[in-house]
Amino acid sequence: MTSLAEGPALDLDLFSDAALTDPFPLYRRIRDTAPAVHLPRYGAWAMGRYADVRGALGDWESFSSARGIGLNDLANAATQGMIIATDPPEHDTLRNVLAARLSPKALRDLRADIERRADELVAPLVERGSFDAVADLARAFPIMIVLDLIGLPQDGRDKVLGWADAAFSASGPPGPRTDAAFPLLQDQLAYLSGIEPGALTPGSMGRAIYDAAAQGLIKQESCVPLMSAYVTAGLDTTINAISNAVYYFAEHPEQWDLVRQDPSLIPAALNEVLRIESPLQFFCRVATRDVELDGQTLAEGSRVMMLYASANRDERKWDDPERFDVRRNPVDHLAFGYGMHGCAGQGLARLEGHSVLAALARRVARFEVGTPRRRLNQLIRGLDALPTTVHAG
Amino acid sequence: MRIIVDEARCEGYGFCAEAAPHLLELDDEGELTVLTEQVGQDERADAEAAVRVCPVAALKLAP
Secondary structure, X not given: OOOOOOOOEOOOOOOOHHHHHXXXXXXXXXXXXXXXXXXXXXXXXXXXXXXXXXXXXXXXXXXXXXXOOOOOHHHHHHOOOOHHHOOOOHHHHHHHHHHHHHOHHHHHHHHHHHHHHHHHHHXXXXXXXXXXXXXXXXXXXXXXXXXXXXXXXXXXHXXXXXXXXXXXXXXXXXXXXXXXXXXXXXXXXXXXXXXXXXXOOOOOHHHHHHHHHHOOOOOHHHHHHHHHHHHHHOOHHHHHHHHHXXXXXXXXXXXXXXXXXXXXXXXHHHXXXXXXXXXXXXXXXXXXXXXEEOOEEEOOOOEEEEEHHHHOOOOOOOOOOOOOOOOOOOOOOOOOOOHHHOOOOXXXXXXXXXXXXXXXXXXXXXXXXXXXXXXXXXOEEEEEEOEEEEEEO | OEEEEOOOOOOOOOHHHHHOOOOEEEOOOOOEXXXXXXXXXXXXXXXXXXXXXXXXXXXXXXX
């Protein structure tokens, strides 16, 4: 059997300030080196090509999530039993609770309300003319929509966003960034554990989790991890998608013209924003057997970073991948992952994204942005501030 | 060749029906129906496209 560390290796630091600010040259080196590249700093492998990442995500029997999706033992232990860190049959039981509320069918009745609330948020911003596209738009909208849907009490909501950011970053490699994030992940879990089910809005997604436990569909101890899945996965991802959309349309006004001329392009435009700037950079899997990859053997037990953001810019898959083109409609991008663990909230994320873009397209002729400030997180790529001026028309 | 739907995995995104409307249909209840028992050679590319765009890998082609 091939030893765990045998095979093509690169001594890359994917988590320095410079790498987190612009990881794409490093991703390209990984893609150009081999299907899977050993990264000795992390005792892990990285998979960066579209076909391999998609293939692995579609093969949970060979690439397990149950040993954790992060790069450090503490976070992998703390997330044990969370839906992202399970395999069937546990995974399917938990997924059914989420899908019952998040599938496109379940979301249908929410559409009109979400579209109205997007309009009510966007109209006064456009009237103001200048705003921060991160704080005033991209954060404000999912916080309002998602936390209401989960049914969280008002008390404590202001902390939820910081915890969600940390809950992702805590799964990075051992080091100061992980040390700083991990206590906040614990704070999030303590906050969620402290919420009485009765304090969640009746009929909410959060209440449905506790109802499922009361009915014996899931174990009582699964409730807090599922709540964590909602409040973690439902925020930074959508927030970054919305602010990235504003940024890309400011930089590519001709693409915004296309969307305004033909609003049926909005779903394709959101897909393209997610492809070129995927909020989630990676989650890990662990090989459950020796896996053959294009002439290379990945040994059983190898922890492998699935680089979604790299796959979405793989030259082997995408024609001119650095080009932002709303007509491309890359419907099979991997920003939501793929397969069994494919983002359970992608229907809601799309609904939020489409509603905000439609509300902007009705009112905004041009975006102008100042220098964006990046938010450095070990798993999520996005902006912390984006000074924006819009010209109505 | 047939299109097989894993009903436990299908969550009703409907991208497959958009990719191949003559092969698959998502009804008002969000239930997916395969419209053709056998996929002909000339429909094979559409069937493959439909399988490809399923975000949760709920579709596959079988001989």
